[in-house]
Amino acid sequence: xxxxxxxxxxxxxxxxxxxxxxxxxxxxxxxxxxxxxxxxxxxxxxxxxxxxxxxxxxxxxxxxxxxxxxxxxxxxxxx
Numbered sequence: 001x002x003x004x005x006x007x008x009x010x011x012x013x014x015x016x017x018x019x020x021x022x023x024x025x026x027x028x029x030x031x032x033x034x035x036x037x038x039x040x041x042x043x044x045x046x047x048x049x050x051x052x053x054x055x056x057x058x059x060x061x062x063x064x065x066x067x068x069x070x071x072x073x074x075x076x077x078x079x
Contacts, residue, residue, distance in 0.1 A: 013064055020057040032061065 017024060022034045034057070038050040 009064060009068055013061075013068070016061050016064060020060065022057065022061065031065070032058075 016022075017032065020034065022032050024031065025033050034054070036050045036054050038046040040046070
């Protein structure tokens with residue numbers, strides 16, 4: 001089992017969120033959010049470029065969030 005010291009990855013999580021400007025909101029189903037804008041006059045390409053940026057940024061965050069979630073479940077089950 002991982003100990004609680006290994007579970008605390010807040011600094012790493014904050015570094016990734018800060019790098020991409022992703023906010024921690026801490027709601028029940030939403031834990032992180034960021035608003036993106038694009039220039040509609042540039043056409044569909046601008047939308048898809050912005051969507052790709054959002055995807056890339058949140059994919060960078062996903063492995064750490066998954067690991068934290070798995071460790072939280074492990075700690076809860078072991079208690």
